[in-house]
Amino acid sequence: MSQQAEVPRRVRLNRERVLEAAVTLADEIGIDALSMRRLAQELDVVPMALYKHVADKEDLLDGMVEAIIREIDPPVLDAGWRDAIRGRVLSARSAFRRHRWARQAIESRSNPTPAVLEYQDSFAGIFLAGGFTPDLAHHVMHALGGRMWGFTQELFDGSANPKADAQPVATPESQAQMFAHMAVLYPNIVTIATATPHDDKSVVGHGCDDQFEFEFALDLLLDGFERLHRRGWTSAR
Template sequence: MTQQAEATRRVPLNRDRVLTAAVVLADEAGIESLSMRRLAQELGVVPMALYKHVANKEELLDGMVDVLVAEIDPPVSDAGWKNAVRLRVLSARRSLLRHPWARQVLESRSARTPAVLGYMDSFIGMFLAGGFSVDLTHHVMHALGSRMWGFTQELFDDSAGAAPVEPAPEIQAAMLQEMAKRYPNILRVAMAAEHDDGSVVSQGCDDQFEFEFALDLLLDGFERFHQQGWTSERARLER
């Protein structure tokens, strides 16, 4: 047994240490490699020791999301609602990019922890503090969707999160030729720009520029509706 392992055993086990180790393991080995048994090995404890701090793997994953939320910067005071929202979204995206597993886990959560609810509440609060009506804020949050977590559904992604298999060059050329015949508009748009692989959350076109471009379009639209005193038809009928 190494001195490092002995030192690890001497550090008292608590929930924060379990969650931090789980995040590190998922970052390094992938979320598929995360199990209670593997995590216990990393911590130098028996698997049953973990259950004193997390009831099961689902609670472990919820806790990992809480770690992710804690990394997101709080709202910037005196920045104006538009800049505050933009900064917060981009902070969430930076956190997401640091943890390749984060999007998959976020999308798999069926229950919201207090940390997640707190993040959502403070996010909504930025619009309300900016003078948005409750009605407009409701629709704004629908429009933002998963973008408040730093990711969006990717238009040209058909890999469903799986690692793409590169076909042989001659097969790829034939596929592109067939695509050009059948779906010329899709191919033209999909091939129009190069993407920065280092900034992509998953496979596809959602690189940093595309993300910020769409975010700014939304924020500009929210600002225009707010200035116009926009109200939904349903809210008008309920008055």
């Protein structure tokens, strides 16, 4: 009696598995290359099988954003408002650095999903629980802006220039010549640009220490929020 070859059982799909696979695939190929067809190939199913779990590409992206938000540490309730906000922002930053496409995805959402609203609501709740008036909490949320998600839109952000990544890496000699030329035209910029050690992989500004600059600005904002809170600040004119 011949023994029948075992056929590997296909893993049953559900929304969570589809989103998990989509996040992993986006990590590999980027959000622009992600498609329902490409995701179906990754899961070894026909594209139509995905539509039982996600309505369309927009619903898929909404779900992927929610999956990333779930990776962010919850607020530490027994910490002060400052430590709770700082910890959550830096946790968000870590999540978005693991998934480089996530910033583009969240900025492309025209309508905030429940997970996004819950995340924003948690920040407002931390400020209010810390004794901030609703008026002050409103304005500090505006000031915090994209830092809530662990990123900023910087003046010298390379994403503003799509050709930035295509620029050849400058040699030490060419960099020295460039700085010498700029020192004549823009002496103040060169003075501050050469004042601290630099990180060549920075997105804040070429050569800047990305993580340091982010935390510096975050702490500056938090210090300002605390001073306003202690003064009983109000927006009433």
